[in-house]
Amino acid sequence: MxxxxxxxxxxxxxxxxxxxxxxxxxxxxxxxxxxxxxxxxxxxxxxxxxxxxxxxxxxxxxxxxxxxxxxxxxxxxxxxxxxxxxxxxxxxxxxxxxxxxxxxxxxxxxxxxxxxxxxxxxxxIDILQAEAINDIIQAPSYRQVKISFSQLGGSLSQKIASLRNQIINLLSQIEASIEFPEEGLRISAKQISKTMEKAIHSLKKLVESYILG
CATH class of the missing domain: 3.30.1360.120 (Probable tRNA modification gtpase trme; domain 1)
Known part of the structure; x- marks a missing residue:
C-alpha cells in the first residue's frame, strides 16, 4: 500500500x-x-x-x-x-x-x-502525535487545541519515554545487585520503593491530564 x-x-x-x-x-x-x-x-x-x-x-x-x-x-x-x-x-x-x-x-x-x-x-510522527492531530481537528475548545498541540510537539511521548527509561534503569540495577552482590552493586528496598513511587506519581499525573484533556 x-x-x-x-x-x-x-x-x-x-x-x-x-x-x-x-x-x-x-x-x-x-x-x-x-x-x-x-x-x-x-x-x-x-x-x-x-x-x-x-x-x-x-x-x-x-x-x-x-x-x-x-x-x-x-x-x-x-x-x-x-x-x-x-x-x-x-x-x-x-x-x-x-x-x-x-x-x-x-x-x-x-x-x-x-x-x-x-x-x-x-x-x-508517533502514535500519540497521530492522535493529537485528530484531537486538534476535532477540538471543541481553544484549551483542547493547546493541549493537543503540546502533544503534537512530542511532549507526552517524551514524558512516557522518560518514565520507561527510569523503570528500565531500576530493573537493571536490581538485576545487577542480584547477579553481582560481591561487587557492591546492591540496591536497597528503600531505593526501589522510592523510585517506583516517583514513577507511579508521574504516571498518575499523565493519566489525570489525559482525562481532563
Whole structure:
C-alpha cells in the first residue's frame, strides 16, 4: 500500500474561494503533470514554489480551470513522500473532477486518515502525535487545541519515554545487585520503593491530564 500514490481533497467539503487536492507518493509529480500545464511552459517544476497554470482535462483535451501547483519532494513533507498540492477554486465539481482524473492517471483515492497513517508508518510522527492531530481537528475548545498541540510537539511521548527509561534503569540495577552482590552493586528496598513511587506519581499525573484533556 505504501507504494501507491494517493490523492484526496484536503480542504473541507462545500463551496469556497479555495480548494486543495493533495497527492502523496513517488508518482505524485508525474501524475500531477498530466493534470496541470504551467503558463510559463517550464520543463522543470521547482520544489516548494507555487507555479501558476491551468488544469488540463486529458479526456476532453481542454483546459477547465486556473490553478497553482506546489511540488514538495521527500523527505521534508508531512508523509515523508513526494507530495503535490493543487490549489484552485473551491468548487466541489472541480475538486472531485481533479481527483477522478488523478485516479485515472494512476493514483488511488486516499482512505480516511491515510496521509496521517503514512506519516506514522514513515516515522514522521508517533502514535500519540497521530492522535493529537485528530484531537486538534476535532477540538471543541481553544484549551483542547493547546493541549493537543503540546502533544503534537512530542511532549507526552517524551514524558512516557522518560518514565520507561527510569523503570528500565531500576530493573537493571536490581538485576545487577542480584547477579553481582560481591561487587557492591546492591540496591536497597528503600531505593526501589522510592523510585517506583516517583514513577507511579508521574504516571498518575499523565493519566489525570489525559482525562481532563
Amino acid at each position: 505504501l507504494e501507491d500514490t494517493i490523492i484526496a481533497i484536503s480542504t473541507p467539503l462545500g463551496y469556497g474561494g479555495l480548494g486543495i487536492v493533495r497527492l502523496s507518493g513517488k508518482k505524485s509529480l508525474p501524475i500531477a503533470k498530466k493534470l496541470f500545464k504551467s503558463k510559463k511552459k517550464k520543463a522543470q517544476i521547482p520544489p516548494r514554489h507555487p507555479i501558476l497554470g491551468n488544469l488540463y482535462h486529458f479526456e476532453q483535451k481542454e483546459f477547465f480551470e486556473e490553478a497553482f501547483l506546489t511540488y514538495i519532494p521527500s523527505p521534508h513533507t508531512y508523509t515523508r513522500e513526494d507530495m503535490v498540492e493543487i490549489s484552485c477554486h473551491g468548487s466541489p465539481v472541480i475538486l472531485e473532477e481533479v481527483v477522478r482524473l488523478g485516479i485515472k492517471a494512476g493514483a488511488r483515492h486516499a482512505r480516511p486518515g491515510e496521509f496521517t497513517l503514512r506519516a506514522y508508518q514513515r516515522g514522521r
